[in-house]
Amino acid sequence: MPRQKNDGRGRLGGRTAGTPNKDKPLKTFLREHSLLYFTPDPETGRSQYDLDMEALDPRDRIDAELKLLNYTTPKMQATTVDMAITDDKQTLSSRLAQLAEEEQ
Template sequence: MKGMKTGGRKKGTPNKENPIKGFIKTHSLAYFEPKEIVGDDGKKHTMSDFDCDMMMLAPDDRVNAELRLLEFHTPKMKAIDVDMNAHVSVRTIEDKLRVLCGEEEDDDDDDEDD
């Protein structure tokens, strides 16, 4: 029977909880959560562990880390081959009417009758 559900989970049943997935999500959120940190100068700063780690990296490594993180937030673009050659013949309404009437198209203009 087409359209009738014959097996599997019932509609609306939530996915099974995965404790490892929950742990990883919690850990990741905590890594980016801003915290108060006492710096070397004795002043309090609000920074996440991620910000601290980024400050410790060399500029080129920091750029590479940012680029790798962006891969998770931007869609991958696929290369597409396109044939840009268009074979178009320009025809006026008069040309189309001649064809419909059964007349052959003239390459010469009708205005040049001498």
């Protein structure tokens, strides 16, 4: 027998309140690994990222920085504007003259 409308039980679909999200071990591992990689070492005050960047030659260092910027800055999209201007304004007398010519 189907449920009646407004029976006070609400919707039956979906998760119940308080159910935690699924554990995603790969996402957790990547987050922790990235955090360790970019966090400075307390003894030296430098992160592994800083040490790796120093080991690169300037050209490779710039390439690495540009690739990392793709993850932190929004990409600009090209926009086009159609600037067609039409002058539809006419004086009252010219519009009346045009209408009179069309009737003849």
